[in-house]
Amino acid sequence: MALPNVEQFQNALSETKVLVVGDLILDHYIKGTTDRVSPEAPVPVVLCNSEENLPGGAANVARNVRDAGCSALLAGVVGNDANGQLLVSQLRALNIDTKGIATDSGRPTTTKTRVVAQGQQMIRVDRENSAPVAAETLKKLLQSSISALKGCGAAVVSDYGKGCLPPDFLADFMVAARQKGVPVFVDPKGRDYARYRGCFALTPNAREAQEATGFPTNTPEGLKKAAEAIQKLTDCDCVVITRGSEGLALFPKEQDAQFVAATAREVFDVTGAGDTFVAHLAMGVATGLGLQPSAELANAAAGIVVAKSGVATVLPSELIAVARGDSSARKICTVSSLATVVERLRAANKKIVFTNGCFDFIHAGHVSFLQSARALGDVLILATNTDEVIARLKGAPRPIIKQNQRLRLLAAMEAVDHIVLFSDDTPHNLLETIKPDVLVKGSNYSYEQVEGHEIVEAYGGKVVRLELLENISTDNLIGQMKS
Secondary structure (H helix, E strand, O other), rough: OOOOOOHHHHHOOOOEEEEEEOEEEEEEEEEEEEEEEOOOOOOOOEEEEEEEEEEEEHHHHHHHHHHOOOOOEEEEEEEEEEHHHHHHHHHHHHEEEEEEEEEEEOOOOOEEEEEEEEOOEEEEEEEEOOOOOHHHHHHHHHHHHHHHHHOOOOOEOOOOOOOOOOOHHHHHHHHHHHOOOOOOEEOOOOOOOOOOOOOEOOOHHHHHHHHHHOOOOOOHHHHHHHHHHHHHOOOOOOEEEHHHHHHHEEEOOOOOOEEEEOOOOOOOOOOOOHHHHHHHHHHHHOOOOOOHHHHHHHOOOOOOOOOOOOOOOOHHHHHHHHHHHHHHHHHOOHHHHHHHHHHHHHHHHOEEEEEEEEOOOHHHHHHHHHHHHHHOOOOEEEHHHHHHHHHOOOOOOOOOOOOHHHHHHHHOOOOEEEEEEOOOOOOHHHHHHOOOEEEEEOOOHHHHHHHOHHHHHOOOOOOEEEEEOOOHHHHHHHHHHOO
């Protein structure tokens, strides 16, 4: 997919602000395994291995905005409870502006608990009150939302139908946004789209557009009729109907429709894809990309996020990789995103091989080693040290090749499936997170010298020492160059 000006877009994000207004949700995950049925009822018993809390709803839209490198301001409502405090503290840790968040003591923080075993969601439990938020709280929320519009390039209304966005609130907010020249992008909920009147763009999926208008959306003609009906109801400048694996349909006012194909990717989890889409559409327009390029960008971002598990966001490097058609750049992970990758691999019963090292001044010995390591399983995860760690461990003049260049070189190798940069002196923390089936090092290390061998042994993993090519090493090559 050719995505115009992606790097220009990302460079402009640091100077851009986007306001997100809407229903705040805490997504709570209980993750574990199941291999038996309860004697009390015909239901599976899940043995909990871990729990995780993530920003959801409008909070996830703001997280997508911030993770892309854009300034994010968030306005919404939480309850006066532990989950509300947890959500706000998480958002602040992400450097999201939370001054627009109001507290309502009369309602709980909306929380969705998902129980996941072997990568499959078993059940979801919701804690919420979808009645309208108290009038006094809404008044404060409207004031803070309108005040936050100053200096913003775009605003997103993220409606999950949890009582935070009644019609009168939306009407006043839309008027204020238009007066300030801030385009409002709406991710809608329900069938009454007239309450979004005055927005710049709506982003329903095909099912939502059909339910709101009554027109079938499985043909171009039906999509056009649905979009025209939505434009008549809302007086919006653009309707973007997302179509899952079929891409999207873009209907600017008084212009020809544009159909954008989806990026071909494995769909693992659609949770949060709409949040990612509307966030990137708004950011694209805010940075001056224009509607169609912004829609293509948002489409690509949503395509990336559905290949991840749970509520996820898109890394800048991943978007650039799609724009360049560079599949190797997608291999580069952060420590947190690698945990999601591993979870997906475990669900697919893949045998994971792990190795780590400096991999500085890459040579034929490295290539041979990585090929042999990859042959020991289904997936090879490689962790390479940061420049700072290499300089401390190896001394001058190392590293020869700086970390960003090393990442690209290693990611380009066919034998490497995923690569992560780590700043610890040892891989112990990574091994605890990944729990690889096989830990691989070169035969120049004794078994006891292999860092983390005791961790891998403890959970039943295997440690393998591979023979290296004779007389080929980074130190030898540097010595030859000096002589």
